Amino acid sequence: MLARLxxxxxxxxxxxxxxxxxxxxxxxxxxxxxxxxGNYDAAHTPALRIRSGDSVTFHTLITSTPTALEKAGVAPAxxxxxxxxxxxxVTDKGPGGHILTGPVYIEGAEPGDTLEIRIKTVDLEIPYAxxxxxxxxxxLTDEFPYARMKIIPLDRKTMTAAFxxxxxxxxxxxxxxMGVAPPPAFGRYDSAPPTIIGGNMDNKDLVAGTTLxxxxxxxxxxxxxxxxxxxxxxxxxxxxxxxxxxVGTLEFIVRKDLKTDYPRAxxxxxxxxxxxxxxxxxxxxxxxxxxxxxxxAEKHLSRDDAYMLTSVAGDVHITxxxxxxxxxxxxxxxxxxxx
Numbered sequence: 001m002l003a004r005l006x007x008x009x010x011x012x013x014x015x016x017x018x019x020x021x022x023x024x025x026x027x028x029x030x031x032x033x034x035x036x037x038g039n040y041d042a043a044h045t046p047a048l049r050i051r052s053g054d055s056v057t058f059h060t061l062i063t064s065t066p067t068a069l070e071k072a073g074v075a076p077a078x079x080x081x082x083x084x085x086x087x088x089x090v091t092d093k094g095p096g097g098h099i100l101t102g103p104v105y106i107e108g109a110e111p112g113d114t115l116e117i118r119i120k121t122v123d124l125e126i127p128y129a130x131x132x133x134x135x136x137x138x139x140l141t142d143e144f145p146y147a148r149m150k151i152i153p154l155d156r157k158t159m160t161a162a163f164x165x166x167x168x169x170x171x172x173x174x175x176x177x178m179g180v181a182p183p184p185a186f187g188r189y190d191s192a193p194p195t196i197i198g199g200n201m202d203n204k205d206l207v208a209g210t211t212l213x214x215x216x217x218x219x220x221x222x223x224x225x226x227x228x229x230x231x232x233x234x235x236x237x238x239x240x241x242x243x244x245x246x247v248g249t250l251e252f253i254v255r256k257d258l259k260t261d262y263p264r265a266x267x268x269x270x271x272x273x274x275x276x277x278x279x280x281x282x283x284x285x286x287x288x289x290x291x292x293x294x295x296x297a298e299k300h301l302s303r304d305d306a307y308m309l310t311s312v313a314g315d316v317h318i319t320x321x322x323x324x325x326x327x328x329x330x331x332x333x334x335x336x337x338x339x
């Protein structure tokens with residue numbers, strides 16, 4: 001136990017404070033002692049404890065192994081030592097495959113509260129990403145009954161990816177997975193299918209400048225983050241995006257005054273509601289209903305008018321179709337509201 005605490009002390013660094021007793025910014029590295037591999041679980045020991053109003057700069061790792069990356073063409077010297085350490089030393093894994101940094105315990109968070117998460121920055125940590133598919137996963141698995149991984153160079157200066165000769169993709173980095181621990185009755189929850197905790201939402205709108213709202217089910221919320229994407233298309237149809245390692249700073253605020261039963265988000269220009277289900281129709285139903293109920297409550301419209309407004313001004317997007325629970329999100333422009 002003493003060895004684990006000493007290791008954690010080396011990985012958790014408060015590097016800024018606005019005042020002696022004011023909000024702080026912490027840095028959380030990804031190490032064998034500060035990650036959860038493939039799951040969200042209320043039983044996890046926190047990697048870091050913070051207060052409401054504090055920020056954390058998270059280092060997250062590409063969802064892969066050194067062996068797979070080297071086989072695909074990444075030079076051994078370009079593979080992060082932190083990834084090698086975690087793959088070599090973490091034995092408590094699964095059932096999912098994502099390496100998640102955390103959990104972070106936010107003091108004062110209680111079941112029934114809402115955790116407001118302000119995504120302040122998201123930056124590339126390595127100069128490459130991969131996209132891969134394999135048989136048994138992805139939307140066209142029968143048409144591509146084999147496995148392939150493609151390494152994609154990333155340019156930090158131009159914020160573009162050189163996908164192929166003549167094909168350049170603008171980068172919009174975001175964390176594919178951000179979530180809190182599930183209700184204790186869930187037990188250890190697979191990191192792959194998104195649900196009421198958030199988790200592997202794979203929502204490309206959750207970039208820097210966006211605020212995410214998650215319901216809290218346990219003391220401290222126990223937030224985890226990972227599955228870095230340099231960019232992604234809606235649907236994430238082959239099972240992966242441009243998978244990479246990211247570093248990002250997030251601010252956490254415990255909201256006692258705000259009750260939410262389902263993940264939602266706000267960008268500077270849009271309100272976003274979500275729906276997750278194994279059935280795409282049911283996921284769509286949830287996302288639309290969540291928008292109707294949000295608009296009715298937030299903008300004081302009748303339920304009928306909120307439904308009509310969602311039809312005439314909202315946009316329904318398929319978030320992803322490959323994580324067992326499909327994802328749908330609805331965007332409502334803020335500019336249509338005068339108050």
